[in-house]
Amino acid sequence: MKTNIVQRRQFLKSTAATGIGLLILPSGTLSGANAPSNKLNIAMIGTWGRADAHFGAISSENVVALCDVDENHIAHAARKFPKAKTYVDWRKCLEQKDIDAVICCTTDHTHAFIANWALNRGLHCYCEKPLGNTVEEARIVRLNYLKNKHKLATQVGTQRHAKPNFERVRELIKDGAIGELTDAYAWGNRQLRRSGYLPAKGTPPKTFHYDLWIGPAPFHPYNPGYFKGGPGMNCLSWNMYWDFGTGQVGDMGSHTIDLVWNAIDAGLPTTAEGQGEKFNPEVSPVELHISFDIPANDWRGPIRVHWYQGGMMPRSPKKYIDLKRIGHGAMFKGTKGYVICDYDSRILLPFGDDADLTYHKRRTKDEVIPPLGHFQKEWVNACKGDLKTHCDFDYGGKAIEMMLLGLVAYRVGKKLDYDGAAGRVTNSAEGNDLLRRQYRPGWILNG
């Protein structure tokens, strides 16, 4: 119930101020994330496909609103959540007064819109990856979150982050297993080659609101080819087209750069460059290498960060290691060796005559970073509790801002200097213009 959650939030604030630790609601009920009186009122925007992966985590909450541009997809979720009100336009959905929290599982080109509108209405938000399709989109969502982080919980949908290996890799890097970190690389091998926007073909089914699906993007005629994927895979039918997605940068790139991002405590890059196949104005590249200068922080010096995709790969440190056999992976180079990993496993490769590992400050069992638990539930519990999640819109927002800046550098074809505080490319007017897009009239990014 909205009132309970709000009361609890106010109470949390006052107990934090007075230093009282026990959580007792004004009604006197002992509170906990699973207390029946403490359910979240959730709106699901996008109710099929990836949305299915959220049903379990929210089944004990109140799902009060379902919104999808496809009425059959609303019916799919309504079978699970029959009490929810239904909508085809997410702007109308967000007017519903009793909503506490929003889960966004729509196309990439609407994520930043929905996330901003949710935050601006005081709603917690879980947004599927990527958080935006442009640098500006990622920045505005992040800044809106930062303004509201004292009262709202957010999570970017990079659920692989809950795999314990993410923290084991971080520990190796931070505890000096490879000496001083100098470079970090991530890559993905998915290749979805498309030639250009699909030609007009057929008419949308009556139950499908195609104009709302296009939403803020420039109009492209209907073609069933954008909708031919099965549940949770349909994104592969549209995410290579610039007006809808950013290809593998936003797709597997969001997940795999997270392996690096979690281990390097990075701020925004000061430069970006990109190489790859010839730029296609309709379709994002398959082959791409983007790289960044990341400033020093309090535990490491400046480093270079790289993302490779579509067959482009970093060089293996040893001929006997074939990095190409790791479909989506990461590698960290330090002054005394390498860590090579995928989502679930890791290899430590000490390197050089003095690589005796005496410099590796291994943790004791009780110093090991605790497990995150269930990724979606972490957000649900955070909405009701301390608001803390591992992949909030600041953490995830900066990661995707960097990656999207890389796409701009690739497109401009020169090394860009970036002022992360201002969100400006300082050495290319063209690059600076490409940080943002124009939207169809009627669609407001930060509404």
Ligand SMILES: NC(=O)c1ccc[n+]([C@@H]2O[C@H](COP(=O)([O-])OP(=O)(O)OC[C@H]3O[C@@H](n4cnc5c(N)ncnc54)[C@H](O)[C@@H]3O)[C@@H](O)[C@H]2O)c1
């Ligand atoms: N975290 C992961 O591992 C993971 C896995 C798959 C997909 N995803 C992400 O989830 C999102 C959805 O992917 P998908 O494969 O389910 O795509 P999809 O094309 O099947 O879309 C999902 C649902 O959203 C609806 N929808 C689309 N635009 C909408 C809008 N403007 N308003 C309301 N509903 C809308 C669709 O009709 C569909 O029911 C993508 O952003 C994708 O990147 C994440």
